[in-house]
Amino acid sequence: MSLHLKRGLPTLREAMRLLRRKGCNSKIVEHSILVSGKAEELAEKCLRRGLNVDLELVRIGGLLHDLGRSVTADVRHGVVGAEILREAGFDERLARIVERHVGAGIPRCEAEALGLPSRDYIPETLEEKIVSYADKLAAGDKIMGIDKVLKEYSSRLGSEHPAISRIKRLHEEIMGLIE
């Protein structure tokens, strides 16, 4: 039985420890550090534009977005990671970032077809959108330009896949906020 402790956000050090303790390999950890850094940069730009964004939530969310990859590399890793964080009693806003980062958001109809618990996984808050977007830009140890990201997703999923237009929309929305 879980203790359902209420513990807010983990610190950076605790988040790093959690990744290691749950068995995320160094490739996942490096990717997570990259996403966290990119997400932080985007959040800082939003702050400079006077937008209300929780920088610490974005930083930790970026670091833990792929926590569920310690259990599965497939599309369920967002839901699995969010459950680990809920069980540990962390801030629900963090669990939502993790749950909604996959594929620039997955609507209920697609989620059901993929065998995910039936609900919408579309990033709603600015923090959720920033982490999901930063993750789309990160490949291996680099941040890619949006054109390359779209090209890679198109060749992987097919150019008509709905995730492609979601990534485009997310890009336009974030750019609209910070440029």
Ligand SMILES: [Fe+2]
């Ligand atoms: Fe992921």
